[in-house]
Amino acid sequence: MRYLPLSEADRSEMLAAIGAASIDDLFADLPPQKRLAALPKLPPHASEQAVARRLGALAAKNMPAGSVPFFVGAGAYRHHIPATVDHLIQRSEFLTSYTPYQPEIAQGTLQVLFEFQTQVARLTGMEVANASMYDGSTALAEAVLMAHRITRRDRAVLSGGVHPHYRGVVETVTRFPGHAVESLPPDISGTEDILAAIDESTSCVVVQSPSFYGHLYDLKPIAEKAHAVGALLIAVFTEVVSLGLIEPPGAQGADIVVGEGQSLGNPLSFGGPYVGLFATRQKHVRQMPGRLCGETIDADGKRAFVLTLSTREQHIRREKATSNICTNAGLCSLAFSIHLTLLGGIGLERLARVNHANAVRLADQLAALPGVELLNRAFFNEFALRLPKNAAAVVEALAGRGILAGVPASRLEPNRPELDNVLVIAATEVNTEEDRATLTAALREALA
Known part of the structure; x- marks a missing residue:
């Protein structure tokens, strides 16, 4: 049984109190193309086992951060958690x-x-x-x-x-x-x-x-x-x-x-x-x-x-x-x-130094590639590069090879052409020398 305590008269009274002609007025800030024209067509019910199998198949399409060379940051960072x-x-x-x-x-x-x-x-x-x-x-x-x-x-x-x-x-x-x-x-x-x-x-x-x-x-x-x-x-x-x-x-x-x-x-x-x-x-x-x-x-x-x-x-x-x-x-x-608490003051400083050192090594390697420009004079564990090609296209190409190469600035700052070739890359303590070498080689090929 659906629980709908409000009558049509109740709704009309509430709308009048806030100065809205209809419930649709409450969604005026939502673009029309983003609204559902009708109720979504949901699939028929299935058994628990079938649902688990289906959801498992969908989850398998994800690329877990820990399974590939991972250099994504931009506000969310992969670190080792004890x-x-x-x-x-x-x-x-x-x-x-x-x-x-x-x-x-x-x-x-x-x-x-x-x-x-x-x-x-x-x-x-x-x-x-x-x-x-x-x-x-x-x-x-x-x-x-x-x-x-x-x-x-x-x-x-x-x-x-x-x-x-x-x-x-x-x-x-x-x-x-x-x-x-x-x-x-x-x-x-x-x-x-x-x-x-x-x-x-x-x-x-x-x-x-x-x-x-x-x-x-x-x-x-x-x-x-x-x-x-x-x-x-x-x-x-x-x-x-x-x-x-x-x-x-x-x-x-x-x-x-x-x-x-x-x-x-x-x-x-x-x-x-x-x-x-x-x-x-x-x-x-x-x-x-x-x-x-x-x-x-x-x-x-x-x-x-x-x-x-x-x-x-x-x-x-x-x-x-x-x-x-x-x-x-x-x-x-x-x-x-x-x-x-497990790190303590000294441990946090050591962790930070490893992060910085890994980022410096990676930045040096990538900045040496033809046409790549490092945009930072100083940084911690994250830096920005200007590529000779569209950064989003490069990231997609590397993702197809099992490398998560960073975040194109245009993804978060759309409609700014000056950012189309800017790539933000993060390196933390979890990135190995092999990871850095893999990214450098793949980026060299993608930019060739």
């Missing part, structure tokens, strides 16, 4: 735990989140971090909204090195409140003059380092210019392993630091779930979205953990909420925290 991580997160007290609505009862969950916050704060060089966000892109959008609240301005300036997906999420979230977003052109050379875009109307300036194209930026002069006009600097990263070598954004003057923590403890998983990292200065803590776990002493004088601050609309009056995010990536943040 077996200990998966073993520990599958313990029942972790795997089945959820948001602690009676938080003080869940001391284990609160301690895990407290330790996670501590790690994120130390990694980013900030004073306080929250108990995770949904992913890096939504963390950035929330950071922009937070900057608007703090500065009482509504114009954000986004560097041309910000990941296109992150920029898209910011533009979507700020669209309906009517906030202004100025996105600079793609910075494929790492030479943009972002200082010229900052003025007294600027709420925040957003800079990603390493950028989508792999460039590293000195954030200090950007922070100085932003602070001089009363704006905030939001620093973004998509590759958290880079913080093992690069000076923390907090030490470079960032006011808010956000990023993606997937690289530690979390597999690619076809795009999710991931774990958003969010840190800021202590003076801005009450404008920070999400949850904040704290440490205290209980009635018996023992160490205890509490949910110190929760600014989501489920916990406080909606008009007082700073965020409507209703999911923190608890299990993913635990995986992040376990992996980082």
